[in-house]
Amino acid sequence: MRWSLRWKSIAILVGGLAIFTILLGAIAAAELRRREVERARNLASSWSSAIADQCAAIAPGDALKAAMAGATRAGFAALPGMTVAVVDAAEQGEPRERSRTARRPEWLRVLGGSGPVAFIDGSRAPARAHHITPVVREGRVDGAVDVAVDVESAAPTWIRLAAAGSAAALGIGLVAAWRLSRLVGPLAALADGAERFASGLEFTLPVSGRCDEVGVLSDALRKSHEGRRLTTIEYQEKTDALRAVLRNMVEGVLAIGEDESVLLANEASGRMLGFAAGSAAGRPLVNIARHRPLLDLLRRCGTEAKPVRDEFEMAGESRRTLSMRAAPLAIGSLRGIMIVIHDVTDLRRLENVRREFVANVSHELKTPLAAIKAYAETLRLGALEDAEHRGAFVERIEEQAERLHALISDLLLLARVEAGREIFEFTDTPLRPIVAECLAMFATLAEHKRVTLETDTASPDIQVHVDAEGLGTILNNLVDNAVKYTPEGGVVRVAWTIRDGYAELEVLDTGIGIPSRDQPRIFERFYRAEKARSRETGGTGLGLAIVKHLVQAFGGDIHLSSEEGRGSAFRVRLPLARRDLTRRAGVGSLAER
Template sequence: MNNKLLPSLKKLFAVKQPNEEEIKRLGHLFNLLMVISVGIVVTLVIAFVLMKSIGLGSPFITAIATVFPGIFIPLSVFCMILSRRKHLKLGINLYVWCNFIVIGLAAYTFDGLTSPAWSLYIWTITIAGTLLAPVYALGMTGGVLVYFLILTILSIKGYYSPPLTFGVRGREYVEVVNLMTMLTSTVGLLTYLNMRSLHQTLTILHDEITEHRRAEDALRASENKYRTLVETSPNGITLTSPEGILLFCNQQAARLYGYESPAIMQGLRADQLIVPEERDLVVQNNQRLLEEGNIKNTEYSMLRQDGSSFPAEVNASIIRDNEGKPVSIITITQDITERKQAREEEKRLIKLKEEFISSVSHDLRSPLFSLMGYLDLLRKGKVVVARTQKEFLTRAAEDGNRLLDMVNELLDISRLEAGHLTLNWEKVDLGLVIENVIKSFTEQANAWQIPLVTTSTVPSLIAEVDPARIRRVLSNLVENALKFSKAGESISVTGELDHGNICIRVSDHGCGISLEDCGKIFDKFYQVDKNKKINASGTGLGLYISRQLIEAHGGTISVNSQEGVGSTFTVTIPVERRK
């Protein structure tokens, strides 16, 4: 008990070193006390002056009594000056101890043990305890008691009697004045302290309210920001309970699943949004989610309200409370239909490239072996008949031309993709170009028993083009028509003028092209079903290059086909070169 009491008492009565803020507060309080002290002094001076007029004291006693409080007016002013000049502690000590001594002299001089001056010690001790420390008030109280005891003993022994006296009526008058002054001053001081405390409390409360409002505004701004992020997210965001009940979803989630609004989705079970075939996988992933806290980049087939499905990538995380218990699951769903289509397209292109490489290798190897065979026979002198030699040389030349065409296709692809294709513009008669193309394929068509027919609605088809490139395009179209035609199925090539354009149509009566293939036939590396080809194979680049060349002329190329009926390719070229 004692071990705890002593430190508590030491802490209570210890003289603390005030900080800067505390010094400022004490300075304001000290200045207030000085003003109150001046008021007390003025009140006492007036009271002593009135004593004479009401016959309660002689002029001499009144004059002497007035001197004592009069001392404190300049003392209070001087101490306030010290406080203003940041000598606060010096001013307090000077005022308190001067007060202590002068009150002691006043009590000794006037009426001794019954002097009204004793009550003034209350004000002095209050100032000391308030501005300095409780230990000062305790020490002064003890000093006053010792002083009182000394005077009592001296009075009993006959060594002391008061030099002056107010008399019974005068002493009562002074005591009432002192009591009223002390009471008024104390009430004034307490009122000030309470009002200051109230002001500080209200200030603190105002600051707290302001801070609370700022926090609310910041929280509201943060909520609005994240709400905006959620509502404008391109991905579907949902919040579900640990039991799998949908608690919240954004507008994009409602769009993904085909619902009119997010409110309609609330209350659904999460597994209702996944196709039945994958719900067992969801159970497994949910177990992993509970163990690991999140799952990333998991793909599901999601189920729309109308029963259709779409591929989605799902990322989910568990939200836990302060105790670590799961309270909800946030899920971000992204529609990856386009991504999967891109993957499939990439796979298709890779497959087409592989087929292209295989096809090109075969197509290059076949004429090359044939060419080398003819030349080897001629070189070794195994063919001596002149007509046979001529035939072999002709076939070798055809194989060489086939190789040259395939190499040119590859070179054109390289130039087109690099943007380095250059056209050599000339004004030529496209009717003659058509005739030359037909002549170049006549022998091959006759060998395959496929009639080639050409017609023109005008005497000439003059246009500014690159004749070699146009011949290349038409040759490719006629060659394709031959590949997909059987013996006896005719091929026609027609040309006509149409509102400043020249239209060339290559038509066959072959196997035709499906609607799906028509939309892809001009893509790079794309080939229709090789089983439909009757007479030859290809690289899958001819029509792609043809479209690029015709578009470079400012024209168009299109196809109209019906399976089992035939196909018509239409090339439209401006008569005048477009700058």
């Protein structure tokens, strides 16, 4: 326990007062005793000489004692505490017969002629002051008078003094304690406050406004606390802001210390490298992310002491391509390495797609051109004269030119669709007539292939908010594909309904279907599930890519579900015309009827 300032000062005060009182009492008692002794002495001396004078007046020969006895009893022994003794020298016979008083050496000295003797007899209580005066008659010492006066004890006075002094000391002590507590109280509160402040707890300080040291201290502490609070808040805000920035970064950020332990890792880095970013700090990097290229990069940066870069494909199931840049880090005394990680998977994939597209376009354009060139050359080298066959060659040239034309138109269309929404004229378009028109267009082809083309008459009469021509293109491409890949006797069916606030248009077939491994890529340009067959059927390889881009430009989407050998279903979701938005699936169709 702390010896508080208050108790310390009270103890010192009371102790000091007590010692002072005792000393004072002792001095006073000594002085009192001295005075008392003086008084007793004086009294004894004056009485003694007075009586001796009286005795001297007594006629010689008379027994002194007898003569004095009456007188003494009558006049002199009236005072309390005083005794008078008279000794006759004539009685000084055999020492054995002397009275006890007369045997005293002082008596003997006086009777022997030494003159008056005064002494204090302390052998009994109370002490007595003796004065022995010789009685001189006719020139010789005839006897002596001894007056003894009690020296009154000073003890009661001393005790009273001490008690009074102690009471005074106690009183003063209490008052002082009360005063001190007023003085020290705020100091104690200040000390408490300072203690809590130092350990970062909430605290209260004694009221300020005092102009003494306590007030100054208290104000200083308050200011310091306020300063610290503001600094802490500022620091916290800055840290929070930084943390939020780091958390929301797409790039992964890793700070690694000299001992290869993680100083800082943001969420993105954890996501990319597969660890929990929250618990990463302080742990060795090898423990949380065992990726060799990462560790290699780290060590390379450590030895070369300059920024290094690397790109690698993450092992494992996700197969992300990560581009990493490591740079030496020096913040104050802190040394380490900072790694920034970009996920470039999509970028690399897009680059690939573009590269493939260019290669594909060149290839697709070259094939018909080569054929045209070959036929033209054949004609020039003599087939022109051959009336029987030249027609067929020219027909082939026309055919290839037609294919080239189709390809270029598709490419242009695709480019236009990709350019954006501006080129479209969005109108509320009734779905049924457009579907009917499309089916009519493919009726001949379907009949030729013995494929049944049908539409769902139960589908509601709705309008969609799209570009009518674009919708025609979508339908034509889907139905064209469906008819193309459906063998004899199959069914191609177009139906639509309202679902979740969208028009859902469905083109179903009972055709050959699309293998599941090809399904994710079927909407890519020039992607063909079965390369040989699709070119045979005369497609450009761009149809579904165009459909997808058109649907996206209209604000809808397209889904494929297909099973190999059982058929495919393309579901296109298109935005409804405003007037149909409030209708729900099924209700509309009932209301129409």
